[in-house]
Amino acid sequence: MTGAVLLVLFALIFLFVVVLLAKTVRIIPQARAGIVERFGKYKETLPAGLNVVVPFVDRVRYLIDLREQVVSFPPQPVITEDNLVVSIDTVIYFQVTDPIAATYEIANYIQAIEQLTMTTLRNIVGGMDLEETLTSRDQINSGLRGVLDEATGKWGIRVNRVELKGIDPPPSIKDSMEKQMRADREKRAVILTAEGQRQAAILTAEGSKQASILNAEGDRESQILRAQADRESQILRAQGEGQAIQTVFQAIHDGRPDQSLLAYQYLQMMPKIAEGDANKVWVIPSEITKALEGLGSSIHEVAGIPKQVDGPRTRVDMGPTEPALPADRELSDTHASVQEAIAAAESAANPGRASREERLDEALGDASAGGADGPPQEPPAQ
Known part of the structure; x- marks a missing residue:
């Protein structure tokens, strides 16, 4: 019986010691502060770590978190300056x-901060319209932080930052804003399209202007070149005709023409007489020799043309036969090629004319053979 009492007594003593130690030793976590009260009155603040207090006299009443805390407040209705x-x-x-x-x-202090935030926010946003409210988040944050930091300073609290999570206007205002944004984007698109069309029209006009200027310059230069080419061709043609006249005139002086030469020239003109469109048939008489004799006898009375000549006289010096412009071998070759091509085309187009010319050449050959019985001609002097 005595042993059981002793055992219970020891158990009670052990329990008292444990409770005494629990009331005496206090462990404060890191970044925490313990507020100790003695008989309901503030005594001290316990730092982090192991602390000893008077059991049953001192009590850790509050454990304050010294870390930065984040509190999110639910959405609050706020009226803007334009009554939205x-x-x-x-x-x-x-x-x-x-x-x-x-x-x-x-x-x-958390509830106090929430109420102070709500009233300050209504005060700040109440002086702004909706558009300014949506675009002035930094201004609202700065205003809230300044007011809250000043009001919570005496509470031992420092407000580090205030952020607006969201500003939600009414659904009708959202729809209007979307329409306004869509209209603004369409307006910008139309403006950009108009500016693009204007730039395109300007560039097109400038291109047309440059093209017209270049075309005009090209036409002017081509007209100048054509005029110069026509002038040079006319000069060359006139010089060629002059050279031909000089050559013919020199040949006449060298050959001392008589009635036979005149008859020969007449026969050379006969194919040209037959070139007319109305001359469908041209007959050469078989008695061409008698016709030539009659033609020669009828022409001998022409003044200035003797019937017979004694011989060639001294050549007449006609000066240089070269044209004034420098001769161009390539131009002469090209002109000769063109003349040959034209003659070939005319022969192919008028085969009857070519046959007539061939018959005329044969007749002229017969006439020359018949006139060989006349007095012989002396060769021209060299």
Whole structure:
């Protein structure tokens, strides 16, 4: 019986010691502060770590978190200056700097911060219209932080940052804003399209202007070149005709023409007489020799043309036979090629004319053979 009593007594003593140690030793976590009261009155603030208090006399009443805390408040309706109700939810970043003031200066500092945030937000947003409210987040954040930091300073709390999570206008205002944004984008698109068309028209006009200028310059240069080519061709043609006349005139002086030469020239003109469109048939008489004799006898009375000549006289010096312009071998070759091509084309187009010319050449050959019985001609002097 005595042993059982002793055992119970030891158990009670052990339990008392454990409770005494529990009331005496206090462990405060890191970044925490313990507020100790003795008989209901503030005594001290326990730092982080192992602390000893008077059991059953001192009591750790509050454990204050010294870390920066984040509190998100639910959306609050706020009326703007243009009488539109918007819903704004905020986030507050704060930190307890004075555990004693946060414990004894205010009962619930989180609720106090929430109410102060709501009233300050309504005061700031009430002086802005909807457009300014949506675009002035930084201004609203700065205003809220300044007011909250000043009001919570005596509570031992420092407000580090205030953020607006969202500003939600009414659905009708959202629809109007979307329409306005769509209209603004369409307006910018139309303006950009018009500017693009204007730039395109300007570039097109400038291109047309440059093209017209270049075409005009090209036409002017081509006309100048054609005029110069016509002038040079006319000069060359006139010089060629002059050279031909000089050659013919020299040949006449060298050959001392008589009635036979005149008859020969007449026979050479006969194919040209037959070239007319109305001359479908041209007959050469078989008695061509008698006709030539009669032609020669009828022409001998022409003044200035003797019937017979004694011989060639001294050549007449006609000066240089070269044209004034420098001779161009390539131009002469090209002209000869063109003349040959034209003659070939005319022969192919008028085969009857070619046959007539061949018959005329044969007749002229017979006439020359018949006139060979006349007096012989002396060769021209060299």
